[in-house]
Amino acid sequence: MKLFRYVFLFIFLVSCSPKENHSYTFYYWKTKLSLNQGEKKTLDQVTFPYLYTRFFDIDKIDGKFQPVGVITKDKSFETQKQIVPTVFITNRTFLYIKKEEITFLAKNISDLIQKKVSEFDLKTNNEIQIDCDWTAGTKDDYFKFLKELQKVSGREVTCTLRLHQVKDKNQTGIPPVKKVYLMCYSTSSPLENSDKNSILDVNTLKSYLSKVDEYPIRQIEVALPIYSWGIVTNYLGKHKLINALSKNDLQNPNFKMISENEAEIRKDGFYFGNYLNKGFRIKIEEISDQQLEDVVDFLQKKIPHFNIIYYQLDNKFVTDQNFTL
Template sequence: MKKYWWSFLLSLMLLAACRQHKRPISFYYWKTQFSLNEYERNVLRENEAQTLYVRYFDVDFKPEDNEPVPVSPIQLDTSIHNFNVIPVVFIKNRTFERLKATDLTALVRKVFYLIIQINQKQRFQTHEIQFDCDWTERTRDIFFQFIQQYREMAGETVSATIRLHQVKYKERTGVPPVDYGVLMYYNMGAINGDNNNSIYERSVANRYNSYIKSYPLKLHAALPVFSWALKLRNGKVVELLNKINFTQFENDSNFIRISNDRYQAKHACFKWGFYFKEKDEIKQEHIPAEDLLDITNQINEHSNGRIDKLIFYDLDSTNLIQYEKDIFEKIHNNWN
């Protein structure tokens, strides 16, 4: 009996240790209204996900404007208080192409105070921020100055998204002055009508993987759990269709299936607010579960264990229902 009791206690201790050392996963939330449905709440609850990287607004310098402007600020609801929220600000690269150095501080202040304003509406506070910008050699200096000024003003943790090409060519594109980077392990191929998948192609990823271990920043990794559709006309991409559930084409008499990942419009019609001409093709690009597991294998092999957090893009039931409910547990178990 005593032997059984000690075995039982040992099992409990091992189970507690596993739970204690279980590395958390997080999600991006990329809508203009923060309002979770029951499916999304269940995904967070079942995976013990407490941190959300929430897109707060974009910043763009449109041709008709004389200054960079915030675009589509998010509206938060009271449920935001249930999570550790990290605001994400997406800044179009052309903002830094056109921004004058003398206007840099004004932009920093505009971003800083808009985040405070959004939070105050819900009497909510955040203590970290992430900047998402696909900067180039031409814009790196002013973007890095922007980050540095923001850090000095806000006095909080700052991160930035990092593309694979910025990892490989770090000498040219530079390394941002942030506390950590998030490696965006997707959107690595050309968006076209070929048979490739622009979201993830292992052959493309392999051109960059060997450079991850030497990147001089602490890194998290963002993995794709989204899909989109490409509208093709005469073999050319004419529109990118986000938040499309491809299975809904199957029972639509306006379309005919022409391959595993393509449908064709039988005649001119509207669907989900999009207009299709006769013979327009819709090509699905989606990351199946086996590719997500392959991505974690790639990260395990090439990062030397330097990546300590996985963030999934993005939390949206339209995309998540395409996976088995245990997909995140499988990915986590596959992640060293």
């Protein structure tokens, strides 16, 4: 009887323990640095002192490393948050890369970041985040690059971590960084014929992250999606994406609803900046508060403490959104 009381008391205390409040901020992923009033208001309310800001992409084009979409800035981009320079690098950049090219790439990325920081008078912290969907075939050279970038920049280098890189860590390896950012989205391809939400399917995520508590890098931050899009399918079953659409956009007299989040076009015309034919279908994928809560509840059992970075800061996605999880 006494044992029963102890067990009951333990369950009661656990069930009544307060839920952890996670500090949060955003990714800023536009080519032009600018903030409207809604975005400024949202940013002023965040509880984490950083804004993870994309500076440029790196790709290998005709055998040469090229910066793509380097940021510009207008006077509306004013914030007290510290900027974390973030660079996306394509996986093919590291295919067949030579040792001297790794050094060249690291130095040029560091120099271009510093040039933009100085040019735009940005207040940064001491971190550079690299976003790359590396694979088993590129891991060795990518990891060498991360070490070299830290050496030449003098900053702490961190990197993103995709779901498959957790699940298949024995094949894809463990990056030589102290902190990673777990990208809890893109659970499948939006161009597949599937009933699942390709941005975030919680059951798929749980499957990939079932052993994330065994990941050897203990400092893990969590990136969560708040974006949406429409997937257009034509007569041949080919797909294309239209960003930032929501279910409200399907309320059109020229559309016939065929499910809660999918419509068929009844009349040829321009819709959302695209010419779409009668018979095309538009499926909306967006993220609910419940999905985000389910992910956070799951991860709290796996990761001791984490901050949340929402992707992304855009007035289309932050209006009337609850960010306290």
